[in-house]
Amino acid sequence: xxxxxxxxxxxxxxxxxxxxxxxxxxxxxxxxxxxxxxxxxxxxxxxxxxxxxxxxxxxxxxxxxxxxxxxxxxxxxxxxxxxxxxxxxxxxxxxxxxxxxxxxxxxxxxxxxxxxxxxxxxx
Numbered sequence: 251x252x253x254x255x256x257x258x259x260x261x262x263x264x265x266x267x268x269x270x271x272x273x274x275x276x277x278x279x280x281x282x283x284x285x286x287x288x289x290x291x292x293x294x295x296x297x298x299x300x301x302x303x304x305x306x307x308x309x310x311x312x313x314x315x316x317x318x319x320x321x322x323x324x325x326x327x328x329x330x331x332x333x334x335x336x337x338x339x340x341x342x343x344x345x346x347x348x349x350x351x352x353x354x355x356x357x358x359x360x361x362x363x364x365x366x367x368x369x370x371x372x373x
Contacts, residue, residue: 254267255267264278266297272306272308272309274309275297275308280315280317280318283319285321286319286321287324294325295329298336301338302337308333308338309343310343311343312342312344312345323358326358327361330368333367333368341371342369344370344371345372351372
């Protein structure tokens with residue numbers, strides 16, 4: 251396991267933890283920036299490249315995210331699209347009990363694949 255990397259921008263923190271079989275991307279705080287892609291996209295692209303090169307599953311964990319504005323979904327959708335075109339596996343975890351998470355992440359279920367290469371899981 252490599253040393254965890256922490257990325258922070260105002261209210262949002264993203265932790266990237268590389269394990270033997272997975273790369274965990276844990277989201278904390280709030281994503282309220284007007285253009286969150288500037289901060290988020292380079293991180294997700296780097297994680298996707300690492301996962302692809304080492305054949306690891308990406309686990310994006312949003313359970314500790316307090317809030318995200320509608321602009322935040324764009325870089326997430328872009329990375330799911332890129333992963334779907336390649337062979338990278340991604341699991342998105344969210345809290346079903348939080349209404350805003352349920353609304354946002356169930357909408358992403360259209361990216362899910364039958365082979366569970368891309369999966370969206372409400373816990």
